[in-house]
Amino acid sequence: MKFFIDTANLEQIREAQDLGVLDGVTTNPSLMAKEGITGEANIKQHYIDICEIVDGDVSAEVIATDFEGIVKEGEALAKLHNQIVVKVPMIKKGVKAIKYFSDQGIRTNCTLVFSVGQALLAAKAGASYVSPFIGRLDDISSDGLTLIADIRQVYDNYGFETEILAASVRHTMHVIDCARIGADVMTGPLSSIEGLLKHPLTDSGLEKFLADYKKSNG
Ligand code: E4P
Numbered sequence: 001m002k003f004f005i006d007t008a009n010l011e012q013i014r015e016a017q018d019l020g021v022l023d024g025v026t027t028n029p030s031l032m033a034k035e036g037i038t039g040e041a042n043i044k045q046h047y048i049d050i051c052e053i054v055d056g057d058v059s060a061e062v063i064a065t066d067f068e069g070i071v072k073e074g075e076a077l078a079k080l081h082n083q084i085v086v087k088v089p090m091i092k093k094g095v096k097a098i099k100y101f102s103d104q105g106i107r108t109n110c111t112l113v114f115s116v117g118q119a120l121l122a123a124k125a126g127a128s129y130v131s132p133f134i135g136r137l138d139d140i141s142s143d144g145l146t147l148i149a150d151i152r153q154v155y156d157n158y159g160f161e162t163e164i165l166a167a168s169v170r171h172t173m174h175v176i177d178c179a180r181i182g183a184d185v186m187t188g189p190l191s192s193i194e195g196l197l198k199h200p201l202t203d204s205g206l207e208k209f210l211a212d213y214k215k216s217n218g
Contacts, residue, residue, distance in 0.1 A: 001179045004057070004187035006167065008035045008046065012190045013053050019193070024056035026131070026167065026187040028087070028111070029063065044080055051081040059109045059129075061087035062097075070097040078106045085109045085128060090118045095125045102126025109165065119151040123160040129185065134178075135168035144168070149181045172196055 002023035005016045008031040016022040027050070032038075037046045047060045058081070062073040070093060074086040078101075086101060087109045088094040098108045102125065109129040110122035114137060122130040132151060134144025148166050155162065166178040169188030172195030178186045186192075 001183065002056075002163075002185040003175075003193055004059075004165070004185055005190060005193070006031070006169070006187040007189065008032045008037060008050070010035075010049060010053065013050060016190050016193060017054050021193065022054055022056065023185070024058060024083075024187075025050050025054050026059040026087070026109070026165070028061050044077075047077070047080055047084060051083040054083070056083065057085045057107070057129075058083050059085045059087040059111075061111065062089075065089070065091060065093060067093045067096050067100075070094060071100055074101055074106060074108075075104075087111050087131075088127075090122065095121055098122065098125040098127050102128075110162075111167070114147070116147065116150045116154055119162075119164075120154055123155060123158075123162040127162050129163045129165040131165045131167040131187075133168035134166055134174060135170040137168075138170070145174075145177050145181060148178055148183050152182045172198075 003021050004024040004026050006026045008027045050058050060077045062070050064070045064073050077084050077086050085107045088098050089112045101108045107128040110127040111131045113119050113130055113132045119130045132147050137144035151164055163184035165185040166183040167187050169186050169192050172192050175186050175192050
């Protein structure tokens, strides 16, 4: 399972990269705005900066919602760096653009996916990744993890190569459950990855080992 971090914060990306388990980064317009990254030139430079930190795919989202606009923006984003994956929303023009990009060899991440039908369309169009937002489904008393399981089954039925990128991961149990179900990738905050480290028996065990060493070695 690949681990992506869902942020545009360079410090957090560096921290996750330093841990040695990071496979990529996802961003979105809200995450870019949160870091105060505005204006086309700054936004593009920020994507390049992210690519230079992480050794893996970096999703950069288009703003346009018409076919020509998505294609123009996506081609410009893809040219920035070979690690860029063009993030395209699950709308009619987006599906058409994903097919176009796929024919051109430009990799895509189909975002804002909330149903199996949408995931099926994204795969048919040739998306490299599909991003079902599990946390946002949980937020409205729906079941994000069941969606991941259903998409897994449909993709396996037909051998679709589109990777299931479990997005809107909010905590460590989401990561573990996604791994159990067979999501190819998860993207979440640094805390969801670091939470995997924690176990009280590890802490107490280490404390005892170190204390025993000290006792016998002075
Ligand atoms: C996916 O790529 C999105 O950037 C992200 O996972 C959305 O997460 P949120 O629902 O926590 O905003």
